[in-house]
Amino acid sequence: MSSTAHTHVAHRDDYGSRMGMWLFLFTELILFGGLFIVYAVYRYMHQQEFHLAAQELNTTIGMLNTIILLTSSMTAAMSITALQKGNVRFSMSLIVVTILFAGTFMVNKFFEWSAKIHHGIYPGSKELVMRPEGEILYFGLYYVMTGLHALHVIVGVTIFVFVLVFMKTGTVNQTAYVKLENAALYWHLVDLIWIFLFPLFYLIH
Amino acid sequence: MSDHHSQENVHVVDYGKYIFVWLSLLAFTGITVSVSGINLGNWTVVIALVIASVKSWYVLNYFMHLRHEDIVFKIFISVALITLAIFVSLTFLDYSFVR
Amino acid sequence: MVNVAGPADKIEPSFLEVSTNKYKGILSWLLTVDHKRIGILYLFSMMTFFSVAVVFGFLIRLELIAPGRTIMGPQMYNQLFTLHGIIMIFLFIIPGLPAVFGNFFLPIMIGAKDVIFPRINLFSWYLFITGGLIAVISTMLPGGSADTGWTFYVPYSVRTTTNVIPALAAAFILGFSSILTGLNFVTTVHRMRAPGMTWFKMPLFVWGLYATAWVQILATPIIGITLALVIVERFLGVGIFDPALGGDPVLYQHLFWIYSHPAVYIMIIPAMGIVSEIIPVFARRTIFGYRFIAFSSLAIALFGSLVWAHHMFTAGMSDTAQFVFSFLTYAVSIPSAIKIFNWVSTMYKGSIQLDPPFLYVLSFIFQFSIGGFTGLMLGALSVNIHLQDTSFVVAHFHYVMFGGTGFGIFAAMHYWFPKMFGRMYNKKVATWAWAITTIGYNALYFPMFIMGYLGMPRRYYDYLPEFQPYHVASTIGSWILILGLIIMFTNLIVGMRRGKKAPANPWGGATLEWTTQSPPILENFHTIPTIEKGPYDYSQFEIPAAKEAQ
Structure with a gap:
């Protein structure tokens, strides 16, 4: 227990902030966990159909997006090191790079989804409803899970934009950077989820 | 602690x-x-x-x-992962046996 | 009554007069980050929702006093019991103890000035209000309020034309509010304990809140995603819960109960914490088996997440799952029983004072035990097949949630009232209110056990004439109960405005909140206390004469 923390009126507890962030990440983990349960059950029930449906996804785009997210995770982590070393400018540019990677990820996602929708594969479409149940479920889950993930990418970018503003104003600086750490933690979670989504949707061969 | x-x-x-x-x-x-x-x-x-x-x-x-990070963080994350594992495995008690 | 003069009896402006911001009046409350004010915001908003849901419950009972149509049509009836459930569960009993009394007392009880994230704390109150308002507004939109029951079972919740989506969204937002409260409490307990406040010097209410907070964090997201999936299903028809497209409705039930069973522990564990606070104070004895009670809270939180499918024994699960979940259900009764035994042992040979908080605790123990034992009946596979979806389940559920947690909330209100508002209610009236609510309560719900056993289905609008005597008894019970509630709340509101000033420690409690003045100052303590004694160590209050008498 840090007894010194109580002597200040506005007390600062970076350790506590990180702990709170981790707890929040657990809720995100379980949120996706619910979807993974649904996925696991339906894949178990319709193995063959999941296998067939997965052939229709473009593994190259999936892999490209995996590499993009992994790299963005690295630049996010590096921005902390840069700030700790006092390189505010470098730190900020690393965040900008992270955001750009996130943008690229979303552009890829957009093309991937539009291609599918163009082929008439989207929830409730005539083409999809005609297919076997397992394939309907596969694509239903594909849209829901990658969609929710994409939503998290957008939230992550928003958080990083806020952190950039805080760094500009000096609220986040070399000695007080827990906000950046927490933003990066969130971003790594987005990466972590994708690490599982990728093999589960693109690599069922 | x-x-x-x-x-x-x-x-x-x-x-x-x-x-x-x-x-x-x-x-x-x-x-x-x-x-x-x-x-x-x-x-x-x-x-x-x-x-x-x-x-x-x-x-x-x-x-x-x-x-x-402290050991507490590691305990926390194990609790979260074990919870998720429980949810998945008990759900499969239903699905992996004849209904 | 033991009147212990604390050092804080010199009165300074309390948190009711001093705010954390520059505003006056209502804004100083709506923008406050003081955990005590947020607790009171929760108290009043929650009690408003509670009163509304009580009225709905009253109307449901009135409709059931005679077979056939009495005061409303079947659709209205379905909507009313849905709303009654949604409001009572998501807006009253889940946030009840953690958000009101947890917010107010958790920081004080561990010797802190506030929770660790005060602004997130206020934000979660706004989420609570938003969720509540959406639920209320959904009743007024064209299409009518949801008629699915609070469980939102698919495929009906995907098919019905009523406003299910706003109701689902409301529950989703309320879940998020609950998560943020849990997150705040776990971090606060880890980071904000005063010097010397070791884990095993924490009051048992704090232990209960800590265990609860973990369940809030780890179970609530499941209901979030499940309800979100139903919304997506209604909008887009992805098929995940739609049997026509291959979805499995039983999977919805799994996901729903993965959260909603632990949720009943979110409701009951803090109430057990309250009971563990009140009994030692009014029995004038150290709590018996402190560590067992503390660990049993964690054990209930753990086991509570292993038993969800006992709600689904007739849903068509595999036999293996039925056996295992039935077995695990029996296991979860062990930590609850440990608590009951410890409470009773604490009272044994104590010098008991029958003040209102303690009386409510006695009702709690009595009613919770009935609820617990009937829960075991329902957990047994063979009996469950007979009793599933009868009013026996309704009675069991209300015995645990209302007879247990509800009375726990009443006990907490009467116990901490003088600390929260600095005034005292009329104890004689409070005792009468206790007697009337307890009688009315049991008259209302006990007949449901009997008629449920005889085959009265739950949620039915109409019934065979042979069930009428039980329904009449139950409806009359609801009138008595409501009379008791009116007396109780009137008494408390009058006490709040005109009650006589309360001393710092009217009951002679040994936990930290009683060392502060009533009501506490903005930062709770002038200096952060250093803790040397346990929370139930009454030796400091012992008057020499009392010692001789022993």
Whole structure:
């Protein structure tokens, strides 16, 4: 227990902030966990159909997006090191790079989804409803899970934009950077989820 | 309790370490993609999940600095993961047996 | 009554007069980050929702006093019991103890000035209000309020034309509010304990809140995603819960109960914490088996997440799952029983004072035990097949949630009232209110056990004439109960405005909140206390004469 923390009126507890962030990440983990349960059950029930449906996804785009997210995770982590070393400018540019990677990820996602929708594969479409149940479920889950993930990418970018503003104003600086750490933690979670989504949707061969 | 430390112990992780971790993650991505081409039956999904877990381990420990955090954080994350494991396995008590 | 003069009896402006911001009046409350004010915001908003849901419950009972149509049509009836459930569960009993009394007392009880994230704390109150308002507004939109029951079972919730989506969204937002409260409490307990406040010197209410907070964090997201999936299903028809497209409705039930069973522990564990606070104070004895009670809270939180499918024994699960979940259900009764035994042992040979908080606790123990034992009956597979979806389940559920947690909330209100508002209610009236609510309560719900056993289905609008005597008894019970509630709340509101000033420690409690003045100052303590004694160590209050008498 840090007894010194109580002597200040506005007390600062970076350790506590990180702990709170981790707890929040657990809720995100379980949120996706619910979807993974649904996925696991339906894949178990319709193995063959999941296998067939997965052939229709473009593994190259999936892999490209995996590499993009992994790299963005690295630049996010590096921005902390840069700030700790006092390189505010470098730190900020690393965040900008992270955001750009996130943008690229979303552009890829957009093309991937539009291609599918163009082929008439989207929830409730005539083409999809005609297919076997397992394939309907596969694509239903594909849209829901990658969609929710994409939503998290957008939230992550928003958080990083806020952190950039805080760094500009000096609220986040070399000695007080827990906000950046927490933003990066969130971003790594987005990466972590994708690490599982990728093999589960693109690599069922 | 070991949650007595505060923000004082700052760990600065080298850029080099991050690059090393990043390269390993890319390597594992390559492995998981190439292995998925081989038909291993039910083992395919197991191998994919094992590789994904190894990748997560790297991200958690290095990118998310879990290595440098207190034991409390590690206990926390085990609690979260065990909870999720319970949810999945008890659900499968229903689905993996004759209904 | 033991009147212990604390050092804080010199009165300074309390948190009711001093705010954390520059505003006056209502804005100083709506923008406050003081955990005590947020607790009171929760108290009043929650009690408003509670009153509304009580009225709905009253109307449901009135409709059931005779077979056939009495005061409303079947559709209205379905909507009313749905709303009654949604409001009582998501807006009253889940946030009840953690958000009101947890917010107010958790920081004080561990010797802190506030929770660790005060602004997130206020934000979660706004989420609570938003969720509540959406639920209320959904009743007024064209199409009518949801008629699915609070469980939102698919496929009906995907098919019905009523406003299910706003109701689902409301529950989703309320879940998020609950998560943020849990997150705040776990971090606060880890980071904000005063010097010397070790884990095993924490009051048992704090232990209960800590265990609860973990369940809030780890179970609530499941209901979030499940309800979100139903919304997506209604909008887009992805098929995940739609049997026509291959979805499995039983999977919805799994996901729903993965959260909603632990949720009943979110409701009951803090109430058990309250009971563990009140009994030692009014029995003038150290709590018996402190560590057992503390760990049993964690054990209930753990086991509570292993038993969800006992709600689904007739849903068509695999036999293996039925056996295992039935077995695990029996296991979860062990930590609850440990608590009951410890409470009773604490009272044994104590010098008991029958003040209102303690009387409510006695009702709690009595009613919770009935609820617990009937829960075991329902957990047994063979009996469950007979009793599933009868009013026996309704009675069991209300015995645990209302007879247990509800009375726990009443006990907490009467116990901490003088600390929260600095005034005392009329104890004689409070005792009468207790007697009337307890009688009315049991008259209302006990007949449901009997008629349920005889085959009265739950949620039915109409019934066979042979069930009428039980329904009449139950409806009359609801009138008595409501009379008791009116007396109770009137008494408390009058006490709040005109009650006589309360001393710092009217009951002679040994936990930290009684060392502060009533009501506490803005930062709770002038200096952060250093803790040397346990929370139930009454030796400091012992008067020499009392010692001799022993």
